Amino acid sequence: GAGVSQTPSNKVTEKGKYVELRCDPISGHTALYWYRQSLGQGPEFLIYFQGTGAADDSGLPNDRFFAVRPEGSVSTLKIQRTERGDSAVYLCASSLMGTSDEQYFGPGTRLTVT
Amino acid sequence: KNEVEQSPQNLTAQEGEFITINCSYSVGISALHWLQQHPGGGIVSLFMLSSGKKKHGRLIATINIQEKHSSLHITASHPRDSAVYICAVRFGGAQKLVFGQGTRLTINP
Numbered sequence: 001g002a003g004v005s006q007t008p009s010n011k012v013t014e015k016g017k018y019v020e021l022r023c024d025p026i027s028g029h030t031a032l033y034w035y036r037q038s039l040g041q042g043p044e045f046l047i048y049f050q051g052t053g054a055a056d057d058s059g060l061p062n063d064r065f066f067a068v069r070p071e072g073s074v075s076t077l078k079i080q081r082t083e084r085g086d087s088a089v090y091l092c093a094s095s096l097m098g099t100s101d102e103q104y105f106g107p108g109t110r111l112t113v114t
Numbered sequence: 115k116n117e118v119e120q121s122p123q124n125l126t127a128q129e130g131e132f133i134t135i136n137c138s139y140s141v142g143i144s145a146l147h148w149l150q151q152h153p154g155g156g157i158v159s160l161f162m163l164s165s166g167k168k169k170h171g172r173l174i175a176t177i178n179i180q181e182k183h184s185s186l187h188i189t190a191s192h193p194r195d196s197a198v199y200i201c202a203v204r205f206g207g208a209q210k211l212v213f214g215q216g217t218r219l220t221i222n223p
Contacts, residue, residue: 042200042213105157
């Protein structure tokens, strides 16, 4: 079956612009996670959805970052007024129920802010 | 502070060698994951464990809850094992994963 997909795979944008990154989780997975990975570092947690609601958004770095999952499947990570420091690979993962389930990762979106 | 430390950061070995990558964490956890990331590729989950030992092919993962330590072993290493190996833990009742910085493994033929 299809795994987690993310679009676009690469995004180059100018400083100050708005971007949207999309994640399609595995069908039937209720838990969805966004992570950010800077070059040479391990991923860092951004936000976790259980169904349509954000159960934990403690990793969002500031109010320029926002994520939605209106129908409990596809999620969009939105970044306003992008800054060069936002450049990273943004990873999405999903799991069946959350809690102690294994997480399945997407290929990531590489965001470059110039 | 909930922290995850991996060692070594970089490891180069010859094909066939036995490989060990270590992960230590600061406080009690509910689960520990070992992940593999190839250059330019996505992350693949290798193991999820909360106690004892798991084996899959040439890979073995162990965890010692009392010592707050886990190891990932690769037997009969092969160049295709070259990748970044990442340890990630779920602390207490939290849902999010906290990741180590990764270990870059290079296996030379």
